[in-house]
Amino acid sequence: MNKSKERILASAKELFHEYGFQQTSVDEILKKSGVTKSNFYYHFKSKEELGLIILQRFITLYESDVLIKTLGNKSLSPSGRLVEFYNSVKTFHINLENPRGCPFGNMAIEMSGSNENFREKLSAFFNSWEKIIEECINEGMSTGDFRGDLPPGVVAQLILSHLEGAIMMVKTHRSLEPLSSGSETIMRLLKAA
Amino acid sequence: MNKSKERILASAKELFHEYGFQQTSVDEILKKSGVTKSNFYYHFKSKEELGLIILQRFITLYESDVLIKTLGNKSLSPSGRLVEFYNSVKTFHINLENPRGCPFGNMAIEMSGSNENFREKLSAFFNSWEKIIEECINEGMSTGDFRGDLPPGVVAQLILSHLEGAIMMVKTHRSLEPLSSGSETIMRLLKAA
DNA sequence: CAGTTAGGACTGACTGGTCGGTACTAATTC
DNA sequence: GAATTAGTACCGACCAGTCAGTCCTAACTG
Numbered sequence A, B: 001m002n003k004s005k006e007r008i009l010a011s012a013k014e015l016f017h018e019y020g021f022q023q024t025s026v027d028e029i030l031k032k033s034g035v036t037k038s039n040f041y042y043h044f045k046s047k048e049e050l051g052l053i054i055l056q057r058f059i060t061l062y063e064s065d066v067l068i069k070t071l072g073n074k075s076l077s078p079s080g081r082l083v084e085f086y087n088s089v090k091t092f093h094i095n096l097e098n099p100r101g102c103p104f105g106n107m108a109i110e111m112s113g114s115n116e117n118f119r120e121k122l123s124a125f126f127n128s129w130e131k132i133i134e135e136c137i138n139e140g141m142s143t144g145d146f147r148g149d150l151p152p153g154v155v156a157q158l159i160l161s162h163l164e165g166a167i168m169m170v171k172t173h174r175s176l177e178p179l180s181s182g183s184e185t186i187m188r189l190l191k192a193a
Numbered sequence C: 001c002a003g004t005t006a007g008g009a010c011t012g013a014c015t016g017g018t019c020g021g022t023a024c025t026a027a028t029t030c
Numbered sequence D: 001g002a003a004t005t006a007g008t009a010c011c012g013a014c015c016a017g018t019c020a021g022t023c024c025t026a027a028c029t030g
Helices: A005-018 A026-033 A038-043 A047-070 A078-094 A102-112 A118-145 A154-173 A175-192 B003-018 B026-035 B039-044 B047-070 B078-094 B102-113 B116-143 B152-173 B175-191
Strands: none
Touching: A005 A026, A005 A047, A005 A102, A005 B047, A005 B102, A026 A038, A026 A102, A026 A175, A038 B026, A047 A078, A047 A118, A078 A154, A078 A175, A078 B047, A102 A118, A102 B102, A102 B152, A118 A154, A118 B003, A118 B047, A118 B152, A154 B078, A154 B116, A175 B003, A175 B116, A175 B152, B003 B026, B003 B039, B003 B078, B003 B102, B047 B078, B047 B116, B047 B175, B078 B116, B078 B175, B102 B116, B102 B152, B116 B152
């Protein structure tokens, strides 16, 4: 059911990630998904609505498929979880022939200045992402995985900021190195003395 | 002389920073600068050419007015230079009622995937920026300002990645906190044991 | 000095094309 | 019979970019 709707969502998701929201036209989405324009506007009242739905889906999927399975994986040590998380991010970006950047970071920069709906959703998601990292850091400080002389919330914020910046560098330099080298350095800096 | 040309450059620089390159139309630049379209194309052969010129100007200005005066200020200690640099970045972003993000980071995310001219210029600039940070870190490791158990180039890369990510967060959360808190944490992590 | 030439700065009207979105009819599917 | 898909023509706004031609000043020429 809703075959067209799903095809629109799948095509738009890829196009938004590759070219950005504003730089993707509705016509391109129709062409890629093989759906007619009237059918598009039967399912979505506007391009913005589509964008917000895709963003929400991506957030939900990322939380359940990546964040919970790595940072929330209680069968690993806290530092092992963080390493697993970095690995999953690297895998995600290495699988694209040309780095496209972080879907969330790209959208944040593109939309935060011009659309409050996108900005608020992204701001809330970054906060929740940060909380998940913080939980892992906090536990790692108890177990002695990580140095305990810094507030875990502040460390989590630093990790997320650095991650987004590193992915930006990966996209700009067309090399995974800033992410792999940066994540290793983060791990070293967090090691207990 | 060239009053129109300078007005176009000044207006476009602001608009590109606030809305991005692609989201700023030539007509908007004309409206803001009060210049006619034909005059615009008398001075610039395309919107892309204008964008590259503005980017180059911004890079040159930033290197001479910010990077050299902070990270290259030999009258300060290496760690004092880094603090000064962070202060200048914070001042830059606090002076805008709404955070617009880093002009270079914004452009990198927006253009790296679709325009090689922009991507290469930005990639080269990030490398040169990194080198300036590295020089400061390297000296600080000699003086004992910073811990010496990490390669300075890797640390510099981490600092720049984190900075760009933190500015992205400032823009998304509409709060300076990720940058001020993050920079303090970086300083603490780099302190010699 | 008068007449000509050159060239940079500038103009308004215009082009072909794309944008997101609408209107409306008709067929197909569950 | 209600939800979905298809088709297609259309809209006004906007897009980057072009054009022939004017204005003004300064240098050259007789």
